[in-house]
Amino acid sequence: MSGSNGRRPPPLVADRRYGAPAPKKPSGGKGAGTRRPPAAPRRKRRNPLVALVSWLVRLVWGIVWGIGWRIALAVGLVVGLSSYYFYSQLPEVSQLVDGRARGSVTMLDREGRVFAWRGETFGGMITSDLVSEHLRNAVVATEDRRFYTHFGISPRGIASAVRINLAEGRGPLEGNGGSTITQQVAKLLCLGVAYDPKQWKSEADYEADCRRGGIWRKVKEMPFAFAMEAKYTKAEILTIYFNRAYLGAGARGFEAAAQRYFGKSANDVNPAEAAMLAGLLKAPSYYAPTANLERSRDRARVIIGLMEEQGFLTRAEADHARRNPAQLSEAAQSRSGGFFADWVMESGPAFLTKETTEDVIIHTTLDQSLQKAAESALADVFATKVSAGSKAQAAVVVMSADGAVRAMVGGRKLEAAGSFNRATQALRQTGSAFKPFIYATALDLGFSPSDFVDDSPLTVMVKGSGPWTPANYDREFRGLVTLTTALKQSLNIPAVRVTEAVGRDKVRTVASEFGIQNNLAAGPALALGVSEATLLEMTGAYAGILNGGSAVKPYGLVELRLQGDDQPLIGQEGGIGERVISEKAAQLLTYMMTEVINTGTGTRARLPGREAAGKTGTTQAARDAWFVGFTADYVAGVWMGYDDNTPLKGVTGGGLPADIWREVMLRVHEGVVPRPLPKIIPEPRQPPKTAADVRTAPVPQDTGDWQAAPRPPQDTGDWMAAPRPPSAGEQIVRDVLGIFGGGRN
The missing domain is CATH 1.10.3810 (Penicillin binding protein transpeptidase fold)
Known part of the structure; x- marks a missing residue:
């Protein structure tokens, strides 16, 4: 059946699934069913250039x-x-935590509060x-x-x-x-x-x-x-x-910085404060909040944004930190006391101050409220009474009667602390501010404020220089005047006569023992304040009058100790010293100086409801103007002038310096109950009948080199003549006076 119709049978199911088996090669004789094996494929010939490049690449890579x-x-x-x-x-x-080569100095005010730092502070590990x-x-x-x-x-x-x-x-x-x-x-x-x-x-x-x-x-x-x-x-x-890490303002490490800027530990800072501290790492001095608070806050806002972006703060926490920026502590906000701090650093031994390798704590006499009062008073007077753009400078010192300095302003620009301190470093002629020491000498020798002195033309023969003729500021002569009137009207001729009567050496001794020791003049011009002194020395000398006649050494350092130690290394080195004049003489002089403010050249310094005593001073050509005075509680001194000795225009000691002094004392005494000054009011005396009866009339000196031209007494007594234009002859006298440094009020 299979071959009946000549067709191949269909494949089996298994053949369809797995494929039919390969047919067997037929066997048989030569050539029967044979095939030639397929020829091998011919190899494609490579481009020689490509081959060369490939070889070079492999070579270079291998190397x-x-x-x-x-x-x-x-x-x-x-x-x-x-x-x-x-x-x-x-x-x-x-x-490794403390990398400083130098130590730090932390200064405390009289109440134990921090007000200044020097060196590099380290708050501890x-x-x-x-x-x-x-x-x-x-x-x-x-x-x-x-x-x-x-x-x-x-x-x-x-x-x-x-x-x-x-x-x-x-x-x-x-x-x-x-x-x-x-x-x-x-x-x-x-x-x-x-x-x-x-x-x-x-x-x-x-x-x-x-x-x-x-x-x-x-x-x-x-x-x-x-x-x-x-x-x-x-x-x-x-x-x-x-x-x-250095974080500006002398702070080394975050603990020191947190204490410096916020008055708290770095363990306790909030997000806004932490952001400000972290922002300092980029440029510590530039972003320091004590240098520019708003710039530091802008930088902190950038940091807060980074913290939010990286998941360290939620949106709500970041917004809260931005709305509530970091606030500086009171000590960090205040720039007060910089000049005072510089002065204290100079007063201690260098190895424990400027060059210390230890951390030092200095307890000082500074009163921060008084310091701010002095600074604000000076700034306000310059803002309201001095022409804009004026380069005139001023300095202020406030102290107690024992010489403890409570405030110090060394110049108009507070941020310039660390530079020239006009309160402690500027030696300037004192002018008539020196005259209280002349009368202190006389009163200690038994003179009375009611004694008379002759204000008439005077010529002194100075060995090696010839005749010297002083003149009063207004070029007028008043005849016989009391010592009180001579001081309150700041008359030059009576000051010279009293100096010559008591002896220049005695006046120099009293002034130097009160603290004015910078080459006091030896000639008769001593009486007119041609000698130089610093404002600190003058203020300290007036403190000696207030405390009853004993010298004081101005001081700011009360105690110096190493951080962590209870035992001080250095104690107070200033204060009240030896007696210079009697207490009675000091109290009589205080009365005379109250008259300067009540009815004399210092009336612009009057303090309503409070007794005050003081003295004006203006040097030749108005290069320096002074007002120094005191109440029962504080002594204050003010100096004004130009650093390059340019004459002041229209300024005397009874003008702007008296205004500054008044503003300082008004603010210093806020809340202080008024107290009377320790003074003695002298018994009045009748004028002598002739000039020969005047106690300060010319007497022979051991040099015999001067004579005075006495003048009959006048009934004008205590009046002060109005200034008038000088005559030609008086102008010559003025020129001569200028050569020898005549004082003014």
Whole structure:
């Protein structure tokens, strides 16, 4: 059946599923059913150029690979060995937290409150696990967001920094360096190189070299960073960073900065305060809130945004921090007392102040409320009574009767503290402000404020110089006047006559014992205040009058001790000293000086409802103007003038200096109950009948080189003539007076 119709049978089911078996080759004789084997495919011929390029690529790759892996191995060995070396040299964390070469000075006011810092302050060691969580997060968010995942360096951070620098036209590593926190700590540690005074000119040069950037510096930082990552935990690296970073205003470390700016520990700062502190890391001096608070807050807002972006703050927390920016502490807000602090630093030994390697605490006499009163009074008078753009300067000192300085302003610009202090460093002629010491000498010798002196033309023959003829400020003569009138009207001729009567040497002795010791003039012009003194010396000398006639040494330092010690190293070195004049003489002089303010040249210094005594002073050509005086509670001195000795225009001691003094004392005495001054009012006396009966009439001196031309007494007594234009002859006298430095009121 299969072959009946000549057709092949259909395939079986299995054949259809798995395929039919291959047919068998037929067997048989030669050639029966044979086929020729297929010819092998012919190989395509390669392009010779392609072959050459391929060969060159393989050659170059072989060379690069052969050299590269050897170089990589060598670099790896060098880095590894360097890292191991640094690892073996790294000390314990506790030895690295305080990196200062100098110590700090913290100053406390009379109530024990901090008002100034000098040097580099270090608040003590803090650890990253105890510091405020907000501060830790702010630092990581700002400086190194991958801090917890890298091994000391961040290739992504470096690549990003290179891209930013090139885009801004800088070198690849100029500007943004892409440094991790670990690398920044390596810089703070100066790669383990300690400060050596023999190698570096100063600590500043040493630190500048430590902070230097560049490719080679980055290369050197790598093994040190690896060593730190191997030696310390991440928490310990952060601890070193938190303690060594400089954060402006002399604060080294976050604890010192938190205390400096906010008056609290770094463990307690809130998100806004933490952001402000972290923002200082970029440029400490530029972003310091004591330098520019608004700029510091702007930087803090950027940090708050980074903290929110990286999940450290919720949206609500970030908004709250932005709405409530960090507030400076009262001590940080105030720039008061800078000149005072500078003066105290000079008064102590250098090895415990300017050059201290220890942390020092100085308790001072400063009263911050009085300091602010003095500063604001000076600023207000200049703002309302001095022409805009004036370069005239002024200084103020306020002290107690024992010489304890309560306030000091060394110039109009408070931020210039640290520079020239006109209260303590400017030696200026005192003018008529010197006259109280003339009358102090006379009163101590038994004179009375009611005694008379002849205000008439006087010529003194000065050996080696010839005749010297002083004149009063108004060029008038009043005849016989009392000592009280002579002082309150600041008359020059009576001052000279009294000086000659009691003896110049005695006047110089009294003045020097009261504290004025800078080359007091030897000639008769001594009486007109041609000698120089500082405002601090003059104010201290007047304090001696207030306290009953005993000298005082002005002082600001009460106690100096090392931080953490209870026992002081230095105690108070100033205060009341030896008696100079009798108490009676001091109280009589106080009465005479109250008349200066009540009816004399100092009436603009009157204090309503409070007794005050003082004296004006103006030097030749008005180069200096003074007002120094006191109440029962405080002594204050004011100086005004130009640093280059340019004459003041229309200013005398009874003008602007008296205005400043009055404003200072009004504010200083707010809330202080008025007290009477310790004074004695003398019995009045009848004028003598002739000039020969005047106690201060010319008497022979041991030099015999002067004569006075007496003049009959006048009935005008205590009047002060109105100024008039000088005659030609008087102008000649004025010119001569100018040569010898005649004083004014």
